[in-house]
Amino acid sequence: MGAIYIMWLRELKRYFRSKAQIVVSLGQPTLYLLALGFGFGPVFAKAGAGNYIQFMAPGVVGMTVLFSSIFSGMAMLWDRQFGFLKETLVAPVPRLHIILGRTLGGATVASLQGLLMLIVCLIAGFRPVHQHAVGTAAQHNWLALPVAGIFIAMIAIVFAALGSSVGSTIKDMQGFQVLMNFLVMPIFFLSGALYPLKGHSGVFSWITRADPLTYGIDGLRGVLIGNWQFSYGAQFNFALDLGLLAALAAIFLGSSAWLFSRIEV
Amino acid sequence: MIRVENLTRTFGEFTAVKDITFQVDAGEIFAFLGPNGAGKTTTIKMLTTLLRPTAGRIHLDGFDPWVKQREARQRFGIVFQDPSLDGEQTAYENMELHGVLYHIAKRVRVERIELLLRQFELWERRSDYVKTFSGGMKRRLEIARGFLHTPKILFLDEPTLGLDPQSRNQLWTHVKAINEREKTTVFLTTHYMDEADRVAHRIAIMDHGAIVAMGTSAELKAKTNTESLEAAFLALTGTSLRDEGASSADNLRRFAQMWQQKR
Numbered sequence: 239m240g241a242i243y244i245m246w247l248r249e250l251k252r253y254f255r256s257k258a259q260i261v262v263s264l265g266q267p268t269l270y271l272l273a274l275g276f277g278f279g280p281v282f283a284k285a286g287a288g289n290y291i292q293f294m295a296p297g298v299v300g301m302t303v304l305f306s307s308i309f310s311g312m313a314m315l316w317d318r319q320f321g322f323l324k325e326t327l328v329a330p331v332p333r334l335h336i337i338l339g340r341t342l343g344g345a346t347v348a349s350l351q352g353l354l355m356l357i358v359c360l361i362a363g364f365r366p367v368h369q370h371a372v373g374t375a376a377q378h379n380w381l382a383l384p385v386a387g388i389f390i391a392m393i394a395i396v397f398a399a400l401g402s403s404v405g406s407t408i409k410d411m412q413g414f415q416v417l418m419n420f421l422v423m424p425i426f427f428l429s430g431a432l433y434p435l436k437g438h439s440g441v442f443s444w445i446t447r448a449d450p451l452t453y454g455i456d457g458l459r460g461v462l463i464g465n466w467q468f469s470y471g472a473q474f475n476f477a478l479d480l481g482l483l484a485a486l487a488a489i490f491l492g493s494s495a496w497l498f499s500r501i502e503v
Numbered sequence: 504m505i506r507v508e509n510l511t512r513t514f515g516e517f518t519a520v521k522d523i524t525f526q527v528d529a530g531e532i533f534a535f536l537g538p539n540g541a542g543k544t545t546t547i548k549m550l551t552t553l554l555r556p557t558a559g560r561i562h563l564d565g566f567d568p569w570v571k572q573r574e575a576r577q578r579f580g581i582v583f584q585d586p587s588l589d590g591e592q593t594a595y596e597n598m599e600l601h602g603v604l605y606h607i608a609k610r611v612r613v614e615r616i617e618l619l620l621r622q623f624e625l626w627e628r629r630s631d632y633v634k635t636f637s638g639g640m641k642r643r644l645e646i647a648r649g650f651l652h653t654p655k656i657l658f659l660d661e662p663t664l665g666l667d668p669q670s671r672n673q674l675w676t677h678v679k680a681i682n683e684r685e686k687t688t689v690f691l692t693t694h695y696m697d698e699a700d701r702v703a704h705r706i707a708i709m710d711h712g713a714i715v716a717m718g719t720s721a722e723l724k725a726k727t728n729t730e731s732l733e734a735a736f737l738a739l740t741g742t743s744l745r746d747e748g749a750s751s752a753d754n755l756r757r758f759a760q761m762w763q764q765k766r
Contacts, residue, residue: 244603252591321587328551329604330576503553 241331242339249310249343253350260354263306267298267355271362274432287434293465295356295364296386296458297431303352303393304429304451308422310344311401311494315414324503337498341402341491345394352390356383366462376464385461392483393454399490400450406497429455435467450486453479504529504656504688505550510559512545519545521712522559527690527705529655532682534703535692538740542712543692544584547660550690551581564655577605580649581658586641590634594625594644597633598651605652612651619647623677639670646674650681659691663698671695675702696733706732710740 253260275291282290317323326336366386368379404417429451438446446452452467457479460466466475505527512520520542527533535543548554550561552568552575561568568575588597595616602612620626623643633641642662649657659678663671679702682689693699699706700720707717716723716739720732727738 240603240606244600248589248592248600251596255591317589320590321583321585322589323587324553324583325587325589325601326604327553328576328581329601330573330606331604332573502555503548 239335241329241335242342245326245336245339246343246346249340249347253347260351263351264302264355264358266305267302268358268362270301270432271295271298271359275362291363292365292367292463293434293459294432295359295362296462297429297455299352299355299359299386299390300393300429300431300451300455300458301426302355303348303390303454304397304426305422306351307344307348307394307397308401308404310347311341311398311403312405312408312414312417313344314340314402314405315408315411318409318503323501327501327503333499333501334495337402337406337495338491341395341398341494344398344401345391348394348398349387349391352394353387356386356390368464382461386458389454389457389461389479389483392457392480392487393451395487396450396454396483396490399487399494402494403490403497406494406501425449425451428452430467431455434465450483453482457483504531504564505533505690506560506562507550508560510546510549510561511557512542512549512554513557519712520549520556523709523712523714525707525714525717527656527688529688530682530686531704532679532689532691532702534699534706535690535709536694536696536699536706536736537692537709541709541740543709544660545712546709547581547658547690547692551579551658552576577652578654579656579658580652580654582642582645582649582660582662584660584664586645588633588641588645588648590632593630593632594620594636595629597644598648601648601651607652615651615653619650622680623647639666639674642666642670642674643677646678650685650687653685654687656688656690659689661692661694663693663695671698678702696731696736700732708736708739715739 271291271294275294279290282288282293287293314323317326327333329336366379366382367376368382404421408414408417428446428449430446431451435443435446435452456467456475460475460479505525507526508524510520510523511518523542523546535546537543545554549556550563550568552572555569563575564578566575566578589600592600598616598620599612602616607615617626620629623646625640625644625647628636628640633644636644646659646662649659657678663674666674675698678689681687689702691699691703703720705717705719706723707714708723709715716726718726723732723735723739724730727735729735729738
Protein backbone atom coordinates (compact mmCIF):
# COMPACT_ATOMS: atom_id res chain seq x y z
CA MET A 239 0.00 0.00 0.00
CA GLY A 240 2.96 2.27 0.67
CA ALA A 241 3.83 2.26 -3.02
CA ILE A 242 0.32 3.29 -4.09
CA TYR A 243 0.35 6.12 -1.56
CA ILE A 244 3.80 7.46 -2.43
CA MET A 245 3.05 7.45 -6.17
CA TRP A 246 -0.31 9.14 -5.54
CA LEU A 247 1.38 11.71 -3.34
CA ARG A 248 3.94 12.44 -6.05
CA GLU A 249 1.18 13.43 -8.50
CA LEU A 250 -0.38 15.76 -5.94
CA LYS A 251 2.94 17.38 -5.07
CA ARG A 252 3.62 18.07 -8.72
CA TYR A 253 0.18 19.62 -9.05
CA PHE A 254 0.39 21.95 -6.09
CA ARG A 255 3.94 22.98 -6.97
CA SER A 256 3.08 24.27 -10.42
CA LYS A 257 0.60 26.95 -9.50
CA ALA A 258 1.01 28.65 -12.85
CA GLN A 259 0.01 25.39 -14.53
CA ILE A 260 -3.19 25.24 -12.51
CA VAL A 261 -4.31 28.62 -13.78
CA VAL A 262 -3.08 28.12 -17.34
CA SER A 263 -4.89 24.83 -17.78
CA LEU A 264 -8.17 26.47 -16.77
CA GLY A 265 -7.63 29.05 -19.52
CA GLN A 266 -8.81 26.96 -22.45
CA PRO A 267 -12.07 25.73 -20.95
CA THR A 268 -12.79 29.23 -19.69
CA LEU A 269 -12.28 30.54 -23.20
CA TYR A 270 -14.70 27.93 -24.54
CA LEU A 271 -17.22 28.84 -21.89
CA LEU A 272 -17.08 32.56 -22.48
CA ALA A 273 -16.44 32.77 -26.23
CA LEU A 274 -18.81 30.01 -27.28
CA GLY A 275 -21.19 30.55 -24.39
CA PHE A 276 -21.76 34.21 -25.12
CA GLY A 277 -21.09 33.89 -28.87
CA PHE A 278 -23.65 31.20 -29.58
CA GLY A 279 -25.93 32.28 -26.73
CA PRO A 280 -28.45 34.24 -28.83
CA VAL A 281 -28.68 31.53 -31.54
CA PHE A 282 -29.17 28.86 -28.89
CA ALA A 283 -31.88 30.91 -27.18
CA LYS A 284 -33.61 31.63 -30.49
CA ALA A 285 -33.72 27.90 -31.20
CA GLY A 286 -35.72 27.58 -28.02
CA ALA A 287 -33.05 25.62 -26.18
CA GLY A 288 -32.60 28.05 -23.29
CA ASN A 289 -29.51 29.62 -21.81
CA TYR A 290 -26.32 28.39 -23.55
CA ILE A 291 -24.03 29.21 -20.61
CA GLN A 292 -26.18 26.95 -18.44
CA PHE A 293 -25.88 24.24 -21.09
CA MET A 294 -22.14 24.70 -21.68
CA ALA A 295 -20.97 24.79 -18.06
CA PRO A 296 -21.23 21.01 -17.40
CA GLY A 297 -19.57 20.49 -20.79
CA VAL A 298 -16.51 22.59 -20.02
CA VAL A 299 -16.20 21.04 -16.57
CA GLY A 300 -16.12 17.65 -18.28
CA MET A 301 -13.62 19.00 -20.79
CA THR A 302 -11.31 20.19 -18.01
CA VAL A 303 -11.42 16.81 -16.30
CA LEU A 304 -10.88 14.95 -19.60
CA PHE A 305 -7.78 16.89 -20.60
CA SER A 306 -6.26 17.00 -17.15
CA SER A 307 -6.73 13.28 -16.49
CA ILE A 308 -5.68 11.96 -19.87
CA PHE A 309 -2.53 14.11 -19.82
CA SER A 310 -1.62 12.95 -16.35
CA GLY A 311 -1.51 9.42 -17.72
CA MET A 312 0.46 10.41 -20.77
CA ALA A 313 2.94 12.24 -18.51
CA MET A 314 4.49 8.81 -18.19
CA LEU A 315 6.13 9.67 -21.50
CA TRP A 316 8.15 12.35 -19.69
CA ASP A 317 9.09 9.99 -16.90
CA ARG A 318 10.31 7.57 -19.52
CA GLN A 319 12.22 10.42 -21.10
CA PHE A 320 13.86 11.72 -17.95
CA GLY A 321 14.48 8.21 -16.67
CA PHE A 322 12.43 8.25 -13.48
CA LEU A 323 10.19 5.52 -14.87
CA LYS A 324 13.03 2.98 -14.55
CA GLU A 325 13.34 3.67 -10.83
CA THR A 326 9.74 2.49 -10.42
CA LEU A 327 10.12 -0.43 -12.85
CA VAL A 328 12.83 -2.19 -10.81
CA ALA A 329 11.25 -1.51 -7.41
CA PRO A 330 10.33 -4.62 -5.41
CA VAL A 331 6.60 -3.88 -5.46
CA PRO A 332 3.93 -5.16 -7.85
CA ARG A 333 3.76 -2.90 -10.89
CA LEU A 334 0.01 -2.86 -10.34
CA HIS A 335 0.60 -0.74 -7.23
CA ILE A 336 2.79 1.72 -9.13
CA ILE A 337 0.30 2.23 -11.94
CA LEU A 338 -2.64 2.38 -9.53
CA GLY A 339 -0.95 5.08 -7.47
CA ARG A 340 -0.08 7.09 -10.55
CA THR A 341 -3.55 6.76 -12.04
CA LEU A 342 -5.40 7.60 -8.85
CA GLY A 343 -3.06 10.56 -8.32
CA GLY A 344 -3.77 11.82 -11.82
CA ALA A 345 -7.50 11.32 -11.26
CA THR A 346 -7.37 13.25 -7.98
CA VAL A 347 -5.61 16.14 -9.66
CA ALA A 348 -8.08 16.12 -12.56
CA SER A 349 -11.00 16.12 -10.12
CA LEU A 350 -9.57 19.14 -8.33
CA GLN A 351 -9.20 20.89 -11.67
CA GLY A 352 -12.82 20.02 -12.50
CA LEU A 353 -14.03 21.47 -9.21
CA LEU A 354 -12.03 24.66 -9.84
CA MET A 355 -13.63 24.91 -13.29
CA LEU A 356 -17.04 24.48 -11.71
CA ILE A 357 -16.24 27.48 -9.50
CA VAL A 358 -15.18 29.46 -12.58
CA CYS A 359 -18.55 28.59 -14.15
CA LEU A 360 -20.39 29.77 -11.05
CA ILE A 361 -18.50 33.04 -11.22
CA ALA A 362 -19.43 33.37 -14.90
CA GLY A 363 -23.09 33.16 -13.95
CA PHE A 364 -23.84 29.45 -14.09
CA ARG A 365 -26.39 28.19 -11.54
CA PRO A 366 -27.28 24.55 -10.82
CA VAL A 367 -31.04 24.26 -11.19
CA HIS A 368 -33.76 21.72 -10.73
CA GLN A 369 -37.21 21.64 -12.29
CA HIS A 370 -39.76 19.95 -10.04
CA ALA A 371 -42.32 19.34 -12.75
CA VAL A 372 -42.79 20.20 -16.40
CA GLY A 373 -44.08 23.72 -16.75
CA THR A 374 -42.96 24.90 -13.31
CA ALA A 375 -40.12 27.40 -12.87
CA ALA A 376 -36.62 26.01 -12.36
CA GLN A 377 -35.19 26.48 -8.88
CA HIS A 378 -31.61 26.79 -7.71
CA ASN A 379 -30.35 23.45 -6.53
CA TRP A 380 -27.06 23.73 -4.63
CA LEU A 381 -27.30 20.12 -3.49
CA ALA A 382 -26.49 19.11 -7.06
CA LEU A 383 -22.88 20.21 -6.60
CA PRO A 384 -21.72 17.31 -4.39
CA VAL A 385 -23.51 14.82 -6.68
CA ALA A 386 -21.74 16.39 -9.66
CA GLY A 387 -18.53 15.67 -7.76
CA ILE A 388 -19.23 11.93 -8.15
CA PHE A 389 -19.40 12.28 -11.93
CA ILE A 390 -16.30 14.46 -11.98
CA ALA A 391 -14.41 11.75 -10.08
CA MET A 392 -15.71 9.01 -12.38
CA ILE A 393 -14.72 10.88 -15.54
CA ALA A 394 -11.31 11.51 -13.96
CA ILE A 395 -10.70 7.85 -13.16
CA VAL A 396 -11.87 6.60 -16.58
CA PHE A 397 -9.61 8.93 -18.53
CA ALA A 398 -6.63 8.84 -16.17
CA ALA A 399 -6.69 5.06 -16.62
CA LEU A 400 -7.03 5.43 -20.39
CA GLY A 401 -4.13 7.91 -20.34
CA SER A 402 -2.04 5.45 -18.31
CA SER A 403 -2.77 2.70 -20.82
CA VAL A 404 -1.70 4.95 -23.65
CA GLY A 405 1.30 6.25 -21.70
CA SER A 406 2.50 2.68 -21.12
CA THR A 407 2.38 2.05 -24.86
CA ILE A 408 3.71 5.10 -26.67
CA LYS A 409 7.40 5.89 -26.57
CA ASP A 410 7.86 9.18 -28.40
CA MET A 411 6.49 12.62 -29.10
CA GLN A 412 5.10 11.74 -32.53
CA GLY A 413 2.88 9.14 -30.95
CA PHE A 414 1.73 11.74 -28.48
CA GLN A 415 0.68 14.17 -31.22
CA VAL A 416 -1.18 11.47 -33.12
CA LEU A 417 -3.12 10.48 -30.03
CA MET A 418 -3.90 14.08 -29.23
CA ASN A 419 -5.46 14.60 -32.66
CA PHE A 420 -7.11 11.24 -33.15
CA LEU A 421 -8.12 10.32 -29.63
CA VAL A 422 -8.46 13.21 -27.22
CA MET A 423 -10.02 15.80 -29.52
CA PRO A 424 -12.62 13.42 -30.99
CA ILE A 425 -13.54 12.25 -27.49
CA PHE A 426 -14.14 15.85 -26.55
CA PHE A 427 -15.98 17.04 -29.66
CA LEU A 428 -18.23 13.98 -29.99
CA SER A 429 -19.26 13.88 -26.34
CA GLY A 430 -22.06 16.41 -26.48
CA ALA A 431 -20.05 18.81 -24.32
CA LEU A 432 -20.74 21.65 -26.75
CA TYR A 433 -24.11 20.75 -28.30
CA PRO A 434 -27.19 18.69 -27.44
CA LEU A 435 -27.15 15.12 -28.72
CA LYS A 436 -30.92 15.00 -28.77
CA GLY A 437 -32.44 14.98 -32.24
CA HIS A 438 -29.48 13.30 -33.95
CA SER A 439 -29.97 9.94 -35.56
CA GLY A 440 -28.15 7.36 -37.62
CA VAL A 441 -24.40 6.91 -37.71
CA PHE A 442 -23.58 10.16 -35.94
CA SER A 443 -25.79 9.25 -33.05
CA TRP A 444 -24.09 5.86 -32.69
CA ILE A 445 -20.65 7.43 -32.79
CA THR A 446 -21.52 9.82 -29.99
CA ARG A 447 -22.90 6.93 -27.99
CA ALA A 448 -19.64 5.05 -28.38
CA ASP A 449 -17.76 7.97 -26.81
CA PRO A 450 -17.14 7.29 -23.09
CA LEU A 451 -17.21 10.99 -22.26
CA THR A 452 -20.80 11.23 -23.53
CA TYR A 453 -21.99 9.46 -20.39
CA GLY A 454 -19.86 11.63 -18.13
CA ILE A 455 -21.19 14.81 -19.68
CA ASP A 456 -24.74 13.46 -19.61
CA GLY A 457 -24.40 12.67 -15.94
CA LEU A 458 -23.00 16.09 -15.13
CA ARG A 459 -25.60 17.94 -17.14
CA GLY A 460 -28.42 15.81 -15.81
CA VAL A 461 -27.37 16.38 -12.23
CA LEU A 462 -26.55 20.06 -12.60
CA ILE A 463 -29.38 21.35 -14.80
CA GLY A 464 -31.77 18.41 -15.05
CA ASN A 465 -31.12 17.98 -18.76
CA TRP A 466 -30.66 14.28 -19.61
CA GLN A 467 -29.71 13.50 -23.17
CA PHE A 468 -31.31 10.12 -23.59
CA SER A 469 -35.02 9.99 -23.20
CA TYR A 470 -35.23 7.17 -20.69
CA GLY A 471 -36.01 9.28 -17.65
CA ALA A 472 -33.63 10.77 -15.12
CA GLN A 473 -33.48 7.81 -12.70
CA PHE A 474 -32.53 5.36 -15.39
CA ASN A 475 -30.06 7.75 -17.00
CA PHE A 476 -28.30 8.35 -13.70
CA ALA A 477 -27.76 4.63 -13.17
CA LEU A 478 -26.85 4.03 -16.81
CA ASP A 479 -24.23 6.79 -16.86
CA LEU A 480 -22.70 5.82 -13.56
CA GLY A 481 -22.77 2.11 -14.36
CA LEU A 482 -21.13 2.57 -17.76
CA LEU A 483 -18.45 4.86 -16.35
CA ALA A 484 -17.69 2.38 -13.58
CA ALA A 485 -17.42 -0.47 -16.10
CA LEU A 486 -15.14 1.58 -18.34
CA ALA A 487 -13.01 2.56 -15.35
CA ALA A 488 -12.55 -1.11 -14.49
CA ILE A 489 -11.67 -1.99 -18.09
CA PHE A 490 -9.17 0.84 -18.52
CA LEU A 491 -7.58 0.26 -15.11
CA GLY A 492 -7.17 -3.38 -16.04
CA SER A 493 -5.66 -2.58 -19.42
CA SER A 494 -3.26 0.00 -17.96
CA ALA A 495 -2.08 -2.48 -15.33
CA TRP A 496 -1.52 -5.14 -17.99
CA LEU A 497 0.29 -2.79 -20.39
CA PHE A 498 2.42 -1.30 -17.62
CA SER A 499 3.45 -4.74 -16.37
CA ARG A 500 4.83 -5.55 -19.83
CA ILE A 501 7.14 -2.54 -20.18
CA GLU A 502 10.75 -3.45 -20.89
CA VAL A 503 13.42 -0.82 -21.39
CA MET B 504 26.41 -13.64 -5.03
CA ILE B 505 25.80 -13.33 -8.78
CA ARG B 506 25.83 -16.48 -10.88
CA VAL B 507 25.20 -16.33 -14.61
CA GLU B 508 25.10 -19.42 -16.81
CA ASN B 509 24.96 -19.43 -20.61
CA LEU B 510 23.10 -16.13 -20.76
CA THR B 511 21.97 -15.13 -24.26
CA ARG B 512 19.85 -12.34 -25.63
CA THR B 513 18.91 -11.82 -29.25
CA PHE B 514 17.06 -8.95 -30.88
CA GLY B 515 15.68 -10.40 -34.10
CA GLU B 516 18.68 -11.51 -36.14
CA PHE B 517 21.17 -9.70 -33.92
CA THR B 518 22.74 -11.44 -30.93
CA ALA B 519 23.58 -8.81 -28.31
CA VAL B 520 24.78 -11.21 -25.64
CA LYS B 521 26.19 -14.59 -26.65
CA ASP B 522 26.22 -17.45 -24.17
CA ILE B 523 28.10 -15.76 -21.31
CA THR B 524 28.91 -17.46 -18.02
CA PHE B 525 30.50 -15.85 -14.97
CA GLN B 526 30.29 -15.61 -11.22
CA VAL B 527 30.77 -12.73 -8.77
CA ASP B 528 31.52 -13.45 -5.12
CA ALA B 529 29.96 -11.71 -2.14
CA GLY B 530 31.66 -8.41 -1.28
CA GLU B 531 33.57 -8.32 -4.53
CA ILE B 532 33.86 -5.31 -6.84
CA PHE B 533 33.51 -6.70 -10.34
CA ALA B 534 34.04 -4.57 -13.47
CA PHE B 535 32.62 -5.22 -16.89
CA LEU B 536 34.66 -3.56 -19.62
CA GLY B 537 34.00 -3.45 -23.32
CA PRO B 538 33.70 -1.19 -26.34
CA ASN B 539 30.40 0.48 -27.23
CA GLY B 540 27.80 -2.06 -28.24
CA ALA B 541 29.63 -4.96 -26.62
CA GLY B 542 26.51 -5.99 -24.70
CA LYS B 543 27.33 -4.61 -21.25
CA THR B 544 24.10 -2.69 -20.76
CA THR B 545 22.01 -5.53 -22.21
CA THR B 546 23.60 -7.84 -19.64
CA ILE B 547 22.84 -5.43 -16.79
CA LYS B 548 19.25 -5.08 -17.97
CA MET B 549 18.81 -8.85 -17.90
CA LEU B 550 20.37 -9.07 -14.45
CA THR B 551 18.07 -6.35 -13.12
CA THR B 552 14.75 -7.75 -14.41
CA LEU B 553 14.32 -5.11 -17.11
CA LEU B 554 14.87 -7.41 -20.06
CA ARG B 555 13.96 -11.06 -20.42
CA PRO B 556 16.88 -13.29 -21.45
CA THR B 557 16.44 -15.38 -24.59
CA ALA B 558 18.25 -18.26 -22.90
CA GLY B 559 20.38 -19.00 -19.86
CA ARG B 560 20.10 -18.78 -16.09
CA ILE B 561 20.69 -16.01 -13.57
CA HIS B 562 20.97 -16.26 -9.79
CA LEU B 563 21.12 -13.18 -7.57
CA ASP B 564 21.81 -14.18 -3.97
CA GLY B 565 20.20 -17.51 -4.81
CA PHE B 566 17.10 -16.05 -6.47
CA ASP B 567 16.25 -16.31 -10.13
CA PRO B 568 15.08 -12.74 -10.93
CA TRP B 569 12.58 -14.10 -13.43
CA VAL B 570 10.99 -16.49 -10.98
CA LYS B 571 11.27 -14.65 -7.66
CA GLN B 572 11.17 -11.17 -9.10
CA ARG B 573 10.33 -9.18 -5.99
CA GLU B 574 12.79 -11.03 -3.77
CA ALA B 575 15.53 -10.42 -6.33
CA ARG B 576 14.62 -6.75 -6.76
CA GLN B 577 14.73 -6.16 -3.01
CA ARG B 578 18.32 -7.46 -3.01
CA PHE B 579 19.89 -5.21 -5.59
CA GLY B 580 20.26 -1.51 -6.18
CA ILE B 581 20.96 -0.03 -9.58
CA VAL B 582 22.37 3.18 -10.94
CA PHE B 583 21.42 3.39 -14.59
CA GLN B 584 23.48 4.79 -17.41
CA ASP B 585 21.01 7.70 -17.80
CA PRO B 586 19.62 9.62 -14.87
CA SER B 587 16.55 8.16 -13.19
CA LEU B 588 15.77 10.82 -10.59
CA ASP B 589 12.58 12.83 -10.30
CA GLY B 590 13.71 16.39 -11.03
CA GLU B 591 10.47 17.87 -9.74
CA GLN B 592 11.09 16.55 -6.24
CA THR B 593 13.77 17.42 -3.71
CA ALA B 594 16.79 15.24 -3.01
CA TYR B 595 15.22 14.16 0.27
CA GLU B 596 11.90 13.31 -1.37
CA ASN B 597 13.67 11.20 -3.98
CA MET B 598 15.33 9.24 -1.19
CA GLU B 599 12.07 8.99 0.73
CA LEU B 600 10.18 7.68 -2.30
CA HIS B 601 12.85 5.04 -2.86
CA GLY B 602 12.71 4.08 0.81
CA VAL B 603 8.95 3.54 0.66
CA LEU B 604 9.15 1.53 -2.57
CA TYR B 605 11.78 -0.72 -0.96
CA HIS B 606 9.77 -1.27 2.24
CA ILE B 607 12.26 0.37 4.61
CA ALA B 608 10.73 1.04 8.02
CA LYS B 609 10.24 4.73 8.76
CA ARG B 610 12.76 4.86 11.64
CA VAL B 611 15.51 3.14 9.68
CA ARG B 612 14.68 5.20 6.61
CA VAL B 613 15.11 8.54 8.32
CA GLU B 614 18.45 7.51 9.84
CA ARG B 615 19.83 5.98 6.71
CA ILE B 616 18.80 8.82 4.40
CA GLU B 617 20.66 11.25 6.63
CA LEU B 618 23.71 9.00 6.86
CA LEU B 619 23.96 8.57 3.09
CA LEU B 620 23.16 12.16 2.16
CA ARG B 621 25.86 13.32 4.57
CA GLN B 622 28.35 10.81 3.24
CA PHE B 623 27.73 11.88 -0.35
CA GLU B 624 27.89 15.54 0.70
CA LEU B 625 24.32 16.35 -0.26
CA TRP B 626 22.79 16.88 3.18
CA GLU B 627 22.96 20.69 2.95
CA ARG B 628 21.08 20.55 -0.36
CA ARG B 629 18.48 17.99 0.71
CA SER B 630 15.55 20.41 0.34
CA ASP B 631 16.49 21.59 -3.14
CA TYR B 632 14.81 20.33 -6.27
CA VAL B 633 16.91 17.79 -8.10
CA LYS B 634 16.44 19.69 -11.37
CA THR B 635 18.70 22.41 -9.92
CA PHE B 636 21.56 19.92 -9.29
CA SER B 637 24.74 19.61 -11.37
CA GLY B 638 25.52 16.37 -13.20
CA GLY B 639 27.93 15.28 -10.50
CA MET B 640 25.46 15.94 -7.69
CA LYS B 641 22.74 14.00 -9.48
CA ARG B 642 25.07 11.05 -9.87
CA ARG B 643 26.02 11.16 -6.19
CA LEU B 644 22.36 11.26 -5.23
CA GLU B 645 21.60 8.28 -7.43
CA ILE B 646 24.39 6.25 -5.93
CA ALA B 647 23.35 7.25 -2.40
CA ARG B 648 19.82 6.18 -3.32
CA GLY B 649 21.08 2.87 -4.70
CA PHE B 650 22.62 2.07 -1.29
CA LEU B 651 19.57 3.18 0.70
CA HIS B 652 17.88 -0.20 1.09
CA THR B 653 21.21 -1.90 2.01
CA PRO B 654 21.23 -3.99 -1.16
CA LYS B 655 23.45 -7.04 -1.31
CA ILE B 656 24.42 -6.12 -4.86
CA LEU B 657 24.79 -2.68 -6.42
CA PHE B 658 24.81 -2.39 -10.21
CA LEU B 659 26.55 0.69 -11.60
CA ASP B 660 26.18 1.18 -15.35
CA GLU B 661 28.86 3.67 -16.41
CA PRO B 662 28.31 5.78 -13.32
CA THR B 663 31.10 8.26 -14.04
CA LEU B 664 30.19 9.05 -17.65
CA GLY B 665 30.50 12.79 -18.24
CA LEU B 666 31.89 13.64 -14.79
CA ASP B 667 35.04 15.64 -14.13
CA PRO B 668 38.08 13.85 -12.61
CA GLN B 669 37.39 15.30 -9.13
CA SER B 670 33.83 13.98 -9.07
CA ARG B 671 34.94 10.62 -10.41
CA ASN B 672 37.64 10.29 -7.82
CA GLN B 673 35.31 11.22 -4.99
CA LEU B 674 32.58 8.94 -6.23
CA TRP B 675 34.78 5.86 -6.24
CA THR B 676 36.14 6.74 -2.81
CA HIS B 677 32.56 6.65 -1.47
CA VAL B 678 31.65 3.47 -3.30
CA LYS B 679 34.77 1.70 -2.03
CA ALA B 680 34.10 2.90 1.51
CA ILE B 681 30.57 1.51 1.50
CA ASN B 682 31.70 -1.70 -0.17
CA GLU B 683 34.08 -2.21 2.73
CA ARG B 684 31.70 -1.09 5.46
CA GLU B 685 28.55 -2.89 4.31
CA LYS B 686 30.13 -5.70 2.27
CA THR B 687 28.00 -4.78 -0.71
CA THR B 688 28.86 -6.62 -3.90
CA VAL B 689 29.43 -4.08 -6.67
CA PHE B 690 28.96 -4.85 -10.36
CA LEU B 691 30.07 -1.98 -12.56
CA THR B 692 30.66 -1.11 -16.18
CA THR B 693 32.93 1.69 -17.28
CA HIS B 694 34.97 3.01 -20.17
CA TYR B 695 37.68 4.40 -17.91
CA MET B 696 40.40 1.78 -17.55
CA ASP B 697 42.12 3.61 -14.70
CA GLU B 698 38.92 3.39 -12.66
CA ALA B 699 38.52 -0.32 -13.22
CA ASP B 700 42.19 -0.76 -12.40
CA ARG B 701 41.80 1.19 -9.18
CA VAL B 702 38.55 -0.13 -7.72
CA ALA B 703 37.76 -3.53 -9.22
CA HIS B 704 38.90 -6.77 -7.65
CA ARG B 705 38.22 -8.64 -10.85
CA ILE B 706 37.55 -7.56 -14.43
CA ALA B 707 35.72 -9.17 -17.32
CA ILE B 708 36.28 -7.88 -20.83
CA MET B 709 33.37 -8.19 -23.20
CA ASP B 710 33.34 -7.81 -26.97
CA HIS B 711 30.69 -8.61 -29.58
CA GLY B 712 28.42 -10.02 -26.90
CA ALA B 713 30.92 -12.52 -25.51
CA ILE B 714 33.37 -12.46 -22.61
CA VAL B 715 36.88 -12.53 -24.11
CA ALA B 716 38.89 -12.45 -20.88
CA MET B 717 38.35 -12.44 -17.15
CA GLY B 718 40.65 -12.03 -14.14
CA THR B 719 42.39 -9.50 -11.94
CA SER B 720 44.01 -6.49 -13.56
CA ALA B 721 47.44 -8.08 -13.05
CA GLU B 722 46.29 -11.33 -14.64
CA LEU B 723 44.94 -9.54 -17.70
CA LYS B 724 48.17 -7.60 -18.15
CA ALA B 725 50.23 -10.76 -17.75
CA LYS B 726 48.02 -12.65 -20.18
CA THR B 727 48.46 -10.04 -22.91
CA ASN B 728 52.04 -9.16 -22.05
CA THR B 729 51.18 -5.49 -21.64
CA GLU B 730 52.09 -2.77 -19.15
CA SER B 731 48.69 -1.16 -18.59
CA LEU B 732 45.09 -2.28 -18.44
CA GLU B 733 44.34 0.00 -21.37
CA ALA B 734 46.92 -1.76 -23.52
CA ALA B 735 45.55 -5.12 -22.38
CA PHE B 736 42.06 -3.99 -23.31
CA LEU B 737 43.12 -2.94 -26.81
CA ALA B 738 45.08 -6.14 -27.26
CA LEU B 739 41.97 -8.14 -26.45
CA THR B 740 39.35 -6.14 -28.33
CA GLY B 741 41.32 -4.67 -31.25
CA THR B 742 41.66 -1.04 -32.22
CA SER B 743 38.88 -0.66 -34.79
CA LEU B 744 36.08 1.77 -33.97
CA ARG B 745 32.60 0.53 -33.17
CA ASP B 746 29.61 2.10 -34.83
CA GLU B 747 26.56 2.58 -32.79
CA GLY B 748 23.49 4.09 -34.37
CA ALA B 749 21.53 6.61 -32.36
CA SER B 750 18.68 4.70 -30.78
CA SER B 751 15.17 6.09 -30.67
CA ALA B 752 15.75 6.77 -26.98
CA ASP B 753 18.72 8.98 -27.85
CA ASN B 754 16.68 10.92 -30.36
CA LEU B 755 13.88 11.36 -27.89
CA ARG B 756 16.32 12.63 -25.29
CA ARG B 757 17.62 15.29 -27.64
CA PHE B 758 14.08 16.33 -28.45
CA ALA B 759 13.31 16.64 -24.74
CA GLN B 760 16.37 18.79 -24.17
CA MET B 761 15.32 21.15 -26.96
CA TRP B 762 11.82 21.30 -25.60
CA GLN B 763 13.05 22.08 -22.10
CA GLN B 764 15.28 24.88 -23.26
CA LYS B 765 12.39 26.43 -25.17
CA ARG B 766 10.39 26.63 -22.00
